Amino acid sequence: MNKETLIIQSEDKEGLKKAAEILKKGGLVAIPTETVYGLGANALDEDAAKNIFKAKGRPQDNPLIVHISDIDQLKDLVSEIPEGAYVLMEKFWPGPLTLIMKKSDKISDVITAGLDTVAIRMPSHPVAREIIELANLPIAAPSANISGRPSPTDASHVIEDLVGRVDAIVDGGRTGVGVESTVVDISSGIPTILRPGGITEEDLLVVFPRVDIDPALKGEDENLTPKSPGQKYKHYSPNAKIKIIKGELFSMINRINHLYREYTNQGLKVGILATEQSRWSYSCDNLIVVGDRGRPETIATNLFDSLREFDKMKVDMILAEGIEEIGIGKAIMNRMEKAAGFDVENL
Ligand code: TXA
Ligand code: MG
Secondary structure, three states, rough: OOOOOEEOOOHHHHHHHHHHHHHHHOOOOEEOOOOOOOOEEOOOOOHHHHHHHHHHHOOOOOEEEEEEEHHHHHHHOOOOOOOHHHHHHHHHOOOOOEEEEEOOOOOOOOHOOOOEEEEEEOOOOHHHHOOOOOOOOEEEEOOOOOOOOOOOOOOHHHHHHHHHOOEEEEOOOOOOOOOOEEEOOOOOOOOEEEEEEOOHHHHHHHHHHOEEEEEHOOOOOOOOOOOOOOHHHOOOOOOOOOEEEEEHHHHHHHHHHHHHHHHHHHHOOEEEEEEOOOOOOOOOEEEEEEEEEEHHHHHHHHHHHHHHHHHHHOOEEEEEEOOOOOOOHHHHHHHHHOOOOEEEOOO
C-alpha cells in the first residue's frame, strides 16, 4: 500500500471538514478519541469497512466498534435496546464505554465479523465528536495501529504505523485515558465485561448490583474462548519479549534486579518498566517510568507509549512490575498480560 496520507491538525476547522468529506466518500481517516486513536470509516459502507481490515492487517474475525455522536443514531444500528443499556448510556456516554447490542439489518457482517451483535460507543473527545457530526454518519473505528502493535495514544504512533495506508490522520495530540474503552455485553440481561477499560468494574457497580466478567479474559483456561474476539489475539506487543513480575513492591524490585543481571549476563539488552515508587531502586540504562502507583490513571495514560519507546531503544526483553488490579488497574494488567503473552511470575 502506498497512499498519499494527509496529516490534519485538529485545530484546523477546514481540515476537519475535509476529514469528514473523505469519510463520506468511503475513505479511511484516523481520529483522536479520549482513549486511543481510532481508524475511522463509514460504518454503513461495506467496502470502506473492508479497507479498515486491509490497512491494519486485522484478522477478519475481529469485529469493529461503531462510533456515534448522537443517541438518535442508535435506532438505525441496533434492533433492540435492552433496559439496562439506557442506564449505562445515561451515566457513561459520551465516554470510554462500548455496549454490545443486537445489530440491525443496516450493519454489515464485515463490521460484526458475522456476529448478530454490534459494538457501539459514543466518544467524548471533542475532535472525534466534531468529525462524526460533520460526516453525519456512524463511524466504524478500531484502534489506529497495525494489528498486534500497542494502540496509538499520540498522532506520532499512528503516523509510525499507518502513513501510506490511510487517506488522512487527524493530529489531536496525546489522548487522555490511554487504554481502550470498556466493552460491556448488555444483550442478555446482566452486564458482562468482555474487555476491561476506561470505565471500571467499580464504576459499573455503582449503577448495577451485579456485573460479570468474561472468565476467559485471564488466559488461565485454554478451553475458554473470550466473548470479545479481539481478546484472543496476542496484542499490544512491542517487538521485545515482556515478562511481568507480580507481588509486593519490595519483592518485585528484588526479583527484577536479579533477572536483570541474569538476562544481561546472557548478552541480552534488557529494559525495565518501573513506577515513580521504584525508579531509584534499579540501575539500568533502559529504564522507563510508566507512572505513579498512587495515581494508576497515569500508568494507563503512558503504558502504550512506554511500550513503543522500548522498541526505539531496541531492547530484547522487558521486565515489568505488576500493578494492583483495582479500578483502572484491571485494564492496565489486561493489556500488559496480553502484551506479555501471559508470561507472568507471581511472587
Ligand atoms: O477505546 C476504544 O474502544 C477504541 C477507540 C478507537 O474507540 N477502539 C478500539 O477498537 O479499541 P478495537 O477494534 O481495537 O477493539 C474493539 C474490541 C475488540 O476486542 C473486538 O473484538 C470487540 O471490541 N468487539 C467488537 N464488536 C464486538 C461484538 N459484537 N461482540 C463482542 N466483542 C466485540
Ligand atoms: Mg485494537
